[in-house]
Amino acid sequence: MTDVVIAGIGQTPVGEHWDVSLRDLAERAMLAAIADAGGLRPDALYVGNFLSPVVSHQANLGALLVDHAGLNGIEAFTVEAAGASGAGALHMGYLAVASGYVDAALVIGVEKYTDQTGSELETAIAQSMDNDYEAVHGLTPTGQAALLMQRYLHDCDVPRQALGAFALIAHANGAGNPNAMYRKAIRPETYARAGLVSDPLNLFDVAPYADGAAAALLTRPELLPEAARARLVRVSGSSVAIDRLALHDRPDPLAFEAAGVSLQRACRQAGILPGDVDFFELCDAYSIYAALSLEAAGFARRGEGWRLAERGELNLDGRLPISTLGGLKARGNPLGAAGLYQAVEAVQQLRGEAGANQLAHPRRALVQSLGGPAATAVTHVLERLN
């Protein structure tokens, strides 16, 4: 397989874009990524989106966005895997370029959550779970995360406030990201006083759903002028794994098996060990997800992922920074677009363009996105080419 690099990135601020349509939001990120790649024209567009058919009454987004961006003639599809949709689009773009089938693939994650309001939204998001056995009985992703957290606190004898360390990290980092939804650090007392959303999850254990679009342009390095190569980031690992969808089917609900499998595979493909990376953009849709992701990746023993956070090892100046531009928690969770925000932010770090949150000379990132309760797990290893 040939080398695949990210030559351009683009993103809109994450938040509530009441005055922007899905197609306009997407276009901003797409055109920004193309411009950032020096105007390189893509041969294909893969669109990561989760909610549009239900929330915006619009399917066939490949055709819609190619048309809207004036790229007619190229190929396009929607890739859907709930919250991992954006990461899935990145994976598909990677395959298309790696196969030699296309020279340049534009991948975009877009979510226009605010095209609806009210209870239909939580119903729509619950489609990421097993509808017939879970959602139809009233369970939501947030309710499910609460069950997982309860089990974690009980089984692993973890103090209730321990997971708050993840929210503190995310909000501290969000403060330095101009595209983040929440740009204010919070204090431990703020976390401790926060109202419950679904016992034991409080407001700061739950990432806010939001609108947003992020895009990346993938190509082969030899197709770019020499001058452009200094900023390139290589996709050196790209792997997807599936776990049982319904939580009740899993032998151990606290083991995010697919997360572990896809991460191991991506690292093997990149020829590295997980510990060889400089930072980890993980899925902190819920604080409990962050803890379980660290444990599935082998960075912490079972029941101890939160200790890394508490000891400061996951801060920007720590051993393994996470959520370096705010994560889903503070940057916001634009669902089907989240995976591409994570990848775009990793590229910002690797290029040295992360502003106030810049890590010291990072060479290599792990980026992981989860769809459903870690039923779909997508992991990428991204590396500076030079």
Added chain:
Amino acid sequence: MTDVVIAGIGQTPVGEHWDVSLRDLAERAMLAAIADAGGLRPDALYVGNFLSPVVSHQANLGALLVDHAGLNGIEAFTVEAAGASGAGALHMGYLAVASGYVDAALVIGVEKYTDQTGSELETAIAQSMDNDYEAVHGLTPTGQAALLMQRYLHDCDVPRQALGAFALIAHANGAGNPNAMYRKAIRPETYARAGLVSDPLNLFDVAPYADGAAAALLTRPELLPEAARARLVRVSGSSVAIDRLALHDRPDPLAFEAAGVSLQRACRQAGILPGDVDFFELCDAYSIYAALSLEAAGFARRGEGWRLAERGELNLDGRLPISTLGGLKARGNPLGAAGLYQAVEAVQQLRGEAGANQLAHPRRALVQSLGGPAATAVTHVLERLN
């Protein structure tokens, strides 16, 4: 790029499967395709589906179906491009195998249309069009096809009954397909007497929406035992193109531009001319689509596609048979699954397993699927390997 072959196929009958869930319907086709490939285990699953999030309240189908079929650990996604979703999944499977990233990819198209009834269904299907500029004003795909047909009859001076020849071919061929929804030939008088659905479309100009699942297992030929190679079908061309989504944006609404572009590209990739194929599984979701597809492919001049049908050239014993197992019109139109039915039927023909409808020693097939009003066009060239 490496050779990619179809090593196994599977399908359920097309129709109204009131008593079968989406996951069970899909499982039947998936397991049949795996069994047909001698039990070869896939590394990836790409799911073509259009309506499930709206109609069955279930997204994340990759995770759902991998789990349900007991294939946990492999990678999976949904690929969506309205009526071209199944063909899109086939294209993605092709890219994954061609890239060398996976050894074997299972691709499935599944649609469970009967999970809802009533007007929501037509609304859901209208999401294939431009929602903000077309669907929201009440236009449906069927209404849009009626506008196209009206324009065709007028601009090209075509007699009203001329397009009926396509329905006669489809129903004649459906009679010989045990998986078809309608297995009865119709006579010209039946067509002439049929009630209008949307003037000038009558009942027989419109393919019936239906439930169904069809699957194919893709791999590289060198991974199969020598004995299995006799039945292999090579994917020698796989191409996708996008046209403007909204009909009013097209310089010539009667030119299915994306259909022409993707077909030319797929033929170039396969190193053939369109006229070198033995049959053409085209998209006859509406009889007018069949005529415009033949014209876009260059098999007929503008306004004359129907003449090929009238002259018998598209019959099973004609120069270029179409819809050889009934097409969308008589086999039924399972929307997001339709593209995989078309491909699976082409494989049946190429293997000599098409029963009563078997063509005489076909070597090469063109298979084309359309999403939205030919906004997304996916074309495959399939060839007997031996």
